[in-house]
Amino acid sequence: MAINISLYQVTDDEKVxxxxxxxxxxxxxxxxxxxxxxxxxxxxxxxGSAIMATINYAYIDAxxxxxxxxxxxxxxNGVCELTLESDVLQSFETEIKAVNATIARNQYKKDGYLVxxxxxxxxxxxxxTREFGQSMDDYSIIIMTVG
Amino acid sequence: MGILxxxxxxxxxxxIKERKTDASDYFTLNVSGTKPRRATYSxxxxxxxxxxxxxxxxxxxxxxxxxTDINFDAGQIACAYIDNASPxxxxxxxxCPNYTGSAASLSSFTYLHWVNCLPLCExxxxxxxxxxxxxxxxxxxxSNLDSLTVHGSSDPDYFWADAKYLVVPxxxxxxxxxxxxxxxxxxxxxxxxxxxxxxxEKEKAAKDALDSAINNPNAKEQxxxxxxxxxxxxxxxxxxxxxxxxxxxxxxxxxxPAFSLSKCGLIHVYSIDEEDLDNLGDELFPDPSSASTAxxxxxxxxxxxxxGNLVQYVLDVHIVPxxxxxxxxxxxxxxxxxxxxxxxxxxxxxxxxxxxxISIPEYFKNFAxxxxxxxxxxxxxxxxxxxxxxxxxxxxxKLVYKFNLIDGSFMIYIKSTSGHSQLEDTVIAxxxxxxxxxxxxxxxxxxxxxxxxxxxxxGIAINAAAKNAGGAITGAINTVNNIxxxxxxxxxxxxxxxxxILSGRQPYLLIEYPAYNVSAGYTKEEGLPLNxxxxxxxxxxxxxxxxPILDGIPCTDAERDRIRxxxxxxxxxx
Numbered sequence: 001m002a003i004n005i006s007l008y009q010v011t012d013d014e015k016v017x018x019x020x021x022x023x024x025x026x027x028x029x030x031x032x033x034x035x036x037x038x039x040x041x042x043x044x045x046x047x048g049s050a051i052m053a054t055i056n057y058a059y060i061d062a063x064x065x066x067x068x069x070x071x072x073x074x075x076x077n078g079v080c081e082l083t084l085e086s087d088v089l090q091s092f093e094t095e096i097k098a099v100n101a102t103i104a105r106n107q108y109k110k111d112g113y114l115v116x117x118x119x120x121x122x123x124x125x126x127x128x129t130r131e132f133g134q135s136m137d138d139y140s141i142i143i144m145t146v147g
Numbered sequence: 148m149g150i151l152x153x154x155x156x157x158x159x160x161x162x163i164k165e166r167k168t169d170a171s172d173y174f175t176l177n178v179s180g181t182k183p184r185r186a187t188y189s190x191x192x193x194x195x196x197x198x199x200x201x202x203x204x205x206x207x208x209x210x211x212x213x214x215t216d217i218n219f220d221a222g223q224i225a226c227a228y229i230d231n232a233s234p235x236x237x238x239x240x241x242x243c244p245n246y247t248g249s250a251a252s253l254s255s256f257t258y259l260h261w262v263n264c265l266p267l268c269e270x271x272x273x274x275x276x277x278x279x280x281x282x283x284x285x286x287x288x289x290s291n292l293d294s295l296t297v298h299g300s301s302d303p304d305y306f307w308a309d310a311k312y313l314v315v316p317x318x319x320x321x322x323x324x325x326x327x328x329x330x331x332x333x334x335x336x337x338x339x340x341x342x343x344x345x346x347x348e349k350e351k352a353a354k355d356a357l358d359s360a361i362n363n364p365n366a367k368e369q370x371x372x373x374x375x376x377x378x379x380x381x382x383x384x385x386x387x388x389x390x391x392x393x394x395x396x397x398x399x400x401x402x403x404p405a406f407s408l409s410k411c412g413l414i415h416v417y418s419i420d421e422e423d424l425d426n427l428g429d430e431l432f433p434d435p436s437s438a439s440t441a442x443x444x445x446x447x448x449x450x451x452x453x454x455g456n457l458v459q460y461v462l463d464v465h466i467v468p469x470x471x472x473x474x475x476x477x478x479x480x481x482x483x484x485x486x487x488x489x490x491x492x493x494x495x496x497x498x499x500x501x502x503x504x505i506s507i508p509e510y511f512k513n514f515a516x517x518x519x520x521x522x523x524x525x526x527x528x529x530x531x532x533x534x535x536x537x538x539x540x541x542x543x544x545k546l547v548y549k550f551n552l553i554d555g556s557f558m559i560y561i562k563s564t565s566g567h568s569q570l571e572d573t574v575i576a577x578x579x580x581x582x583x584x585x586x587x588x589x590x591x592x593x594x595x596x597x598x599x600x601x602x603x604x605x606g607i608a609i610n611a612a613a614k615n616a617g618g619a620i621t622g623a624i625n626t627v628n629n630i631x632x633x634x635x636x637x638x639x640x641x642x643x644x645x646x647x648i649l650s651g652r653q654p655y656l657l658i659e660y661p662a663y664n665v666s667a668g669y670t671k672e673e674g675l676p677l678n679x680x681x682x683x684x685x686x687x688x689x690x691x692x693x694x695p696i697l698d699g700i701p702c703t704d705a706e707r708d709r710i711r712x713x714x715x716x717x718x719x720x721x
Binding site for chain 2: 004017018020030039062088089091095096097098101102103104105106108109110111112114116118120121125126127129130131132134135136137139145146147
């Protein structure tokens, strides 16, 4: 069965999704090495060394998944071997986005009155005084008598 | 000219103070839905203003004048039209009317255009925070441009030049303040402050106007769970909902006791002055040899022979730290003698003194105002008392004293109107003390004074220890700060009745705020607390989901675990 891999160079951080994936740098038919998993396949194909230097991302159509290229090896015969790990965020973007869940933290939305334990504070405190509207400056002499 | 970045209202205010220039120096945001270089403007010079926020990546493309987008990570910010309608008529010429609403719901765009022009618009204020990353279309903009000018004019062919900028941060979803009335209020107050820069009240008024002009961008005003918990399947122990009744009954300062010793007739209570006291001495201790007339000599002799010990009918002379209401003037009666000294006879034992009111706006407008902020009130004649932030932060505190003129005792009532609960002008604390100086009249009374029998027990001042200062923000990660063990500071000791009258007379708050250190990348690297139930796809930017139920994802178990771990550690959603 022919399995094709598309190779990309992606600059987004791994935790970003959806990633900006441009045009494929290359596409190859691949051979699966041994009985590899769909999550973390190891694939090999013939390719040039120039491509190996640029690619860091892949898509295998047969598995319907995107992958990070975790390791790249090249043999003297010009065979490239890639160790892949599935990018679950990209691969299941639609399904993940459809999940309803309690959002604990967010960059833009917030509840400012929830305690944020991540805040860093300086070793000193900012101390200030605020006067009430008036001072109590009066006095009276009281004399008490009987009679 | 240049871009100023601030991350807090406090910083913005510092910039305003440093500038201290005419209000017309403030720039205006040039906003338009379809045409650039529009601004709200009144030909009669009435100040109009708009305060808009923006952040994150802005991309300015002057070539596409009418459709330039400012792309934020979370979407677009636009300050366009009320109800997002397109401008027509005067609006098209004079720009957009002010907009009030949520940034996230705006559908048009905000265009920041760079052109030099003559300043035609007056007194317009716009506050914008260009992001750290700002890209320019250098084909149109000068290549050496390193700053952003934002300006506008009612005339499409003219623009401001040399505008100055003040910036505040913004996040998508933040309400945008843009009402003319509030902006006018801010401009008027800051102009008044600049005209009188040493006037602290005007400074405060201007700063408060700025602060109140910028809404608090909370995700939700109320607890999101409120509706569900109050329903039939509520979380009460029996499956039903709790009452959720959070109203407060108003507790006021009590009325004075009906009985007054000064009314009883046997006891007379007068307020006098020093001269009166001196004159009384002559009557208490008659001396016929000092008389200048025969009648005077006879009267003094009678007093000496038959009223020689009038002083025994003086129960007490003491000084209390309050004014006494003017009552009936009458000659002071001591024993059987009606003296010639006129005193202010008191017929009510108690005097109420309003010691002042203070309102403190929230410093941070977030959790730090409550869980990391400490405060003490200095109460004259009593000392320092701790007060919870909930009672004063964003609310009002009032001090009321009731003095007992008979023995110099007093009660302090602290009243609160809370900014976050239903408390309104309600007594939240009461303290009793003594504040009077007993004037020894006889050797006996003086001995008693010295021995403490007369002085009584003063107000017990709180040993107000400094809390573990230095950043201990309820479990903050900043472990270095948590190590600090601040020495306890005793701010006052128990006051005696006599010494308490020497205490400070000005009540005040002593507030300890944490000094935060928040990096510029904090929200995109760590996000902010939210606790809102929503579709993950509705979020943008850095997002943490701690316990998602990942149904409906056709992945392997290992992948599901990886998704869960990634969401818990934080992902960035474009």
